[in-house]
Structures are given as structure tokens and as C-alpha cells.
Amino acid sequence: MKIVIVGGVAGGMSAAARARRLAEDAEIVVLEKDDYVSFANCGLPYHVSGEIPDRADLLVQTPQSLRRALALDVRTASEAIAVDRDAKTVRVRNSDGEYDLAYDALVLAPGARAIRPPIPGIDSPLVHTLRTVPDADSVRALLESGASRAVVLGAGFIGVEAAEALRARGLEVALVDLAPHVLPPLEDELASLLHRELVRNGVSVHTGVSAEAVEQPDGNRSAEVVLSDGTRLPADVVLLSVGVRPNSSLAAAAGLTLGPTGAIRVDSEMRTSDPAIWAVGDAVEVQHGVTAALGPIPLAGPANRQGRRAADAIVRTLQGQDDGACAAPPAVLGTAIVRVFGLAAAMTGANRAALEAAGIEHHSVHVHPNNHAGYYPGATQLHLVVHFGTDGRILGAQAVGKDGADKRIDVLATAIRSGMTADDVAELELSYSPPFGSAKDPVNMAGFVAQNVLAGVLDLWYPWQLEAVQAESLVLDVRSPGEYASGHLPVAVNVPHTRIRERLSEIRELAAGRPVRVLCASGFRSYLAHRMLTAAGLDSANLSGGMLTMRAARPDLVLEADRAPALTAR
Numbered sequence: 001m002k003i004v005i006v007g008g009v010a011g012g013m014s015a016a017a018r019a020r021r022l023a024e025d026a027e028i029v030v031l032e033k034d035d036y037v038s039f040a041n042c043g044l045p046y047h048v049s050g051e052i053p054d055r056a057d058l059l060v061q062t063p064q065s066l067r068r069a070l071a072l073d074v075r076t077a078s079e080a081i082a083v084d085r086d087a088k089t090v091r092v093r094n095s096d097g098e099y100d101l102a103y104d105a106l107v108l109a110p111g112a113r114a115i116r117p118p119i120p121g122i123d124s125p126l127v128h129t130l131r132t133v134p135d136a137d138s139v140r141a142l143l144e145s146g147a148s149r150a151v152v153l154g155a156g157f158i159g160v161e162a163a164e165a166l167r168a169r170g171l172e173v174a175l176v177d178l179a180p181h182v183l184p185p186l187e188d189e190l191a192s193l194l195h196r197e198l199v200r201n202g203v204s205v206h207t208g209v210s211a212e213a214v215e216q217p218d219g220n221r222s223a224e225v226v227l228s229d230g231t232r233l234p235a236d237v238v239l240l241s242v243g244v245r246p247n248s249s250l251a252a253a254a255g256l257t258l259g260p261t262g263a264i265r266v267d268s269e270m271r272t273s274d275p276a277i278w279a280v281g282d283a284v285e286v287q288h289g290v291t292a293a294l295g296p297i298p299l300a301g302p303a304n305r306q307g308r309r310a311a312d313a314i315v316r317t318l319q320g321q322d323d324g325a326c327a328a329p330p331a332v333l334g335t336a337i338v339r340v341f342g343l344a345a346a347m348t349g350a351n352r353a354a355l356e357a358a359g360i361e362h363h364s365v366h367v368h369p370n371n372h373a374g375y376y377p378g379a380t381q382l383h384l385v386v387h388f389g390t391d392g393r394i395l396g397a398q399a400v401g402k403d404g405a406d407k408r409i410d411v412l413a414t415a416i417r418s419g420m421t422a423d424d425v426a427e428l429e430l431s432y433s434p435p436f437g438s439a440k441d442p443v444n445m446a447g448f449v450a451q452n453v454l455a456g457v458l459d460l461w462y463p464w465q466l467e468a469v470q471a472e473s474l475v476l477d478v479r480s481p482g483e484y485a486s487g488h489l490p491v492a493v494n495v496p497h498t499r500i501r502e503r504l505s506e507i508r509e510l511a512a513g514r515p516v517r518v519l520c521a522s523g524f525r526s527y528l529a530h531r532m533l534t535a536a537g538l539d540s541a542n543l544s545g546g547m548l549t550m551r552a553a554r555p556d557l558v559l560e561a562d563r564a565p566a567l568t569a570r
């Protein structure tokens with residue numbers, strides 16, 4: 001049994017190790033075009049920052065350790081340059097020349113390659129990507145040679161991590177993205193919290209603009225990045241992280257089927273359109289676990305699991321057993337997390353844009369609970385958004401906070417994977433004592449709010465409806481007079497929630513037949529008010545997540561501040 005694997009990092013090495021555990025007699029060759037295998041690419045930003053000071057810590061395995069532990073034949077500096085599917089051979093190029101390697105099963109795990117926008121100056125020696133150990137070496141070398149200004153192009157996960165790392169090394173850092181906000185997959189009401197955190201930590205953030213050129217006059221050791229709005233950002237180092245494309249050229253040249261995004265098409269067992277070739281990782285097309293959209297989702301967890309799954313299927317196939325594949329590729333939820341200085345942002349499942357693109361009807365709830373019991377010292381606020389279908393099924397969730405975003409999103413990822421509904425999530429029994437959580441965990445809280453929406457007990461309105469709401473409704477701010485005075489929507493009338501019952505007729509008069517749209521700080525007091533107004537027969541809805549969500553979703557909103565709000569003076 002001869003298994004050849006192209007690509008020796010996440011997906012490829014998982015496939016190799018699993019294949020060995022299942023088939024002691026298999027001959028397993030791993031081809032890696034670079035000098036390192038099984039390295040911790042996810043750790044590269046933390047090596048740049050100095051948090052992982054020792055480069056050797058990134059090199060999780062070596063060809064020698066893999067030979068000793070798993071009897072793998074790992075060939076570095078060996079690039080697979082062609083596949084002859086009829087002969088079942090791979091053409092390999094190394095420093096000595098080229099040779100053909102025969103396979104019974106071939107695994108393609110070539111990962112992704114960085115997108116290089118075709119702008120003038122992009123090939124300047126100051127422009128670097130951060131995908132390999134040598135990339136990290138070059139960036140560190142520039143820092144050690146005195147670089148003091150960095151421009152990071154792309155504010156996705158790696159761009160944001162790189163910006164943080166470069167600030168940690170004391171550089172002036174500008175972060176640029178064409179999207180309207182940092183971390184484009186994040187909902188804007190959460191992304192703005194990260195934007196603030198980046199700025200608070202000295203990163204200059206430029207969103208909604210593209211880099212048009214990198215200008216480095218001859219002989220200069222620094223460059224200027226020219227943005228589409230005319231801004232010129234000085235740079236001693238430019239980090240390029242505007243996204244990746246599946247590395248599928250070898251597969252394409254071999255005539256394997258690719259999807260429209262250029263990713264390699266596979267079935268549920270990671271088999272390509274050739275029954276002797278499997279593919280895994282960033283190079284393959286997966287199915288989104290909520291929207292069913294097809295495309296690559298480049299993350300380490302799926303790559304590792306796909307490598308394992310491919311090895312299972314290969315060994316079963318080569319042992320003459322039915323592989324039990326189905327045509328659909330594996331489902332991936334895109335569960336991810338990133339640290340942004342003092343905050344973490346985590347997400348799973350579909351965001352609003354993906355749900356809308358897929359035409360999936362849904363509701364969204366925003367809650368802002370503490371990460372653990374508020375009375376226990378050190379509690380911090382978590383901002384959690386959960387999307388769910390009209391049938392109650394959880395479709396997506398995102399969280400930002402200092403602490404506890406990871407565990408809530410992991411619970412919700414599990415909930416989505418198992419098809420749980422708002423009712424299920426409300427009933428989840430999660431570990432609790434004051435230093436760790438709350439008797440009603442933030443995940444339960446989101447479930448309760450979702451249940452209320454589905455039961456018709458709670459109608460919500462959202463920051464993106466603000467203009468229509470202000471034009472057509474009575475906006476009722478039910479916070480205390482002091483909170484109202486500290487900043488409120490210009491048209492909002494203040495009646496504290498404790499005084500709604502006694503002032504119902506006044507509210508009805510002010511509404512004059514219009515709907516009443518209620519809000520408070522986080523959505524709870526206004527929920528109480530909403531119930532009173534609904535019981536009184538008024539058309540009421542509550543601002544999801546209250547002013548916390550409003551301020552985050554509409555950071556440019558100009559609030560009014562009064563010393564003595566007239567309408568509360570009774």
C-alpha cells in the first residue's frame with residue numbers, strides 16, 4: 001500500500017499520521033516543497049510579537065522525528081509538479097532534479113496561497129506575507145534592523161494578529177482594509193468594538209479604502225503605501241494579508257474537478273473526481289454547515305479533521321472495503337477566534353450577510369451579560385449575537401469580550417452542529433460557580449431571548465432600522481433620567497421603566513397612533529416596558545441589545561446630552 005501526500009503541514013501531516021496508525025505496513029511518503037513540515041503556522045504572529053521567542057517551538061516535528069515515531073518518509077524541499085493519473089505517479093522536483101513517485105493513493109494537501117493584489121510596487125522587498133517560518137524570519141529580521149513603521153494590508157484574522165504583534169514590538173502600525181470594518185465576517189456591531197480596541201492600543205485603522213500603490217524610491221529603505229482616499233502611509237515593512245486562494249493548480253493541471261471558487265471538489269470522504277486521489281485542507285471546497293454554500297473555508301481545525309478522515313477512507317479503500325462516501329463535501333461551520341489586544345472575538349455558523357445571501361429567514365438577538373457572576377470580582381462584559389431560524393434552529397453566533405467569548409461560541413458551535421433550537425439552548429446545563437459563569441449562562445440568556453421572540457412575547461427592532469423608526473414611531477427611552485441625560489437619541493422621550501404604568505395615558509397620547517419603539521441600556525428594562533406597553537394594547541418593539549448595541553452598531557451616531565431632560569421631570 002503506497003500512499004503519497006503532497007503538503008506536509010496541517011491536513012497533509014494529519015493524513016500521514018492517521019494512515020500510519022491504521023496501516024502499519026503502508027509505505028507513506030510526504031512531499032513538502034519548503035524546508036519545514038508540521039510547523040505551527042498559527043503561531044507565526046506570536047513569534048513575530050516575541051511571545052513565542054524561540055523559533056524552534058514552532059517546529060512541532062522534523063522529518064527525523066516523524067521517521068522515528070511514525071516511520072514516515074518525509075521529503076522536504078521536494079515539490080510535486082505534476083500528476084500522471086493514468087500511470088498513478090507524481091513528478092517530484094528537488095535540488096537534484098526530477099523523479100517520478102508511484103502511488104496507490106494520493107493526498108493533495110497543498111494549502112492556500114496569499115492573494116497578491118496587482119498594484120504597483122507590490123513586489124517591493126519591504127512587502128511580506130506571513131504564511132511560513134521563513135516569512136516570519138524575514139519580518140523579524142526587518143524589525144531587528146530597525147523598522148519602526150508598519151502597514152498591514154488586510155484586517156482579517158491574520159492581519160489583525162499581525163497588527164497586534166507589530167505593536168507589541170513597538171512599531172507604529174497602520175491597518176488597512178477595503179471592507180467597511182475590521183474582521184469583515186464579524187457583524188458590524190461587534191467589529192466596532194475591535195476597531196475601538198485597536199485604536200486604543202495605538203493602531204491607526206483605515207477601513208473602506210484600498211491600497212493603490214507601494215512607492216519605494218530607488219535606494220530608499222522605506223516606502224509609502226498610497227491609499228485610494230489619497231492617504232500616504234510611511235512604511236519600513238508592509239505586511240500583506242488580504243486573503244488566500246486555494247492552491248489548486250496541481251489538481252487543475254491533473255484534470256481534477258474544481259468548484260467555481262477554484263477549490264478542489266471532494267466528496268464526504270475527501271475523495272476528488274479521481275477515485276485514487278484525495279484532497280484536504282485550505283485547497284478544497286467544503287459545504288457551509290448552515291447555508292450549504294460551497295467554497296473553501298481555510299481553517300486549521302477542518303484541515304486536520306479532513307486529513308484524518310481522508311486517511312480513514314484511503315485505508316478502507318486500499319483494504320478493499322466500501323468507503324461509504326456521499327457526494328456532498330464535508331460541512332464546516334467556520335468556527336474561529338482571534339485575540340485583539342485585550343479582547344477576543346469568536347464566531348461560528350452563518351453571519352447575517354451569509355444568511356441573507358442564502359435567503360434564510362432568521363431573527364437575531366443581542367445580549368450583553370457578564371462573563372461570570374457580576375458580584376464576583378473581575379467580571380467583564382460579553383457581547384453576544386445569536387442568529388436563529390423561524391423554526392428556532394440556531395444558525396450562527398458571534399461574541400466579543402475580554403473573557404469567556406471562547407467557551408460561549410464553542411457551546412453554540414456544538415449546538416449548531418447538533419441541530420439545537422432556541423429551546424434546547426435555553427435548557428443547556430452549563431458548569432457554574434461565581435468565578436466561572438452565571439446560574440443563567442450567557443448562552444442560556446440568548447436562548448431565553450430567542451424563545452421570547454419565537455413565542456411572540458418579544459418583538460425586536462434593530463439599529464439598522466433607526467432612521468425608519470425615528471421617522472415613524474415614538475421612541476421611548478426607559479433608562480433612568482441620569483442615563484438618558486448622559487446621551488440619548490435626539491428624538492427619544494424618557495420615561496423610566498418603573499414609571500411606565502402610571503404614565504401610560506401620556507405615552508399613548510404622545511404616540512398618537514404611531515408604534516412605540518422602546519430602548520434601554522442593554523435591552524432588559526425595555527423588555528419589561530415592552531411587555532407593559534403590549535399589555536396596554538400599544539404596538540411596541542424593543543431595541544435588541546439596547547444602547548450598547550446601538551452605540552456599537554452606529555459609532556458615528558450623534559447622541560444628545562441634556563442636563564435636565566424635560567420629559568422626565570414629573
Ligand SMILES: Cc1cc2nc3c(=O)[nH]c(=O)nc-3n(C[C@H](O)[C@H](O)[C@H](O)COP(=O)(O)OP(=O)(O)OC[C@H]3O[C@@H](n4cnc5c(N)ncnc54)[C@H](O)[C@@H]3O)c2cc1C
Nearest residue numbers: 007009010011033042079080110111281282298299300303
Ligand atoms: C499566520 C497564520 C495564522 C493562522 N492562524 C490560524 C488560527 O489561529 N486558527 C485557524 O483555525 N487557522 C489558522 N490559520 C490557517 C491554518 O493554518 C490553515 O487553515 C491550515 O494550515 C491549512 O492546512 P493545509 O494542510 O490545507 O495547508 P498548510 O498547512 O498551509 O500546508 C500546505 C503545505 O503544502 C505545501 N505545498 C504546497 N504545494 C506543494 C507542492 N506542489 N508540493 C509539495 N508541497 C506543497 C506548502 O509548502 C505547505 O507547507 C493560520 C494561517 C496562517 C498562515
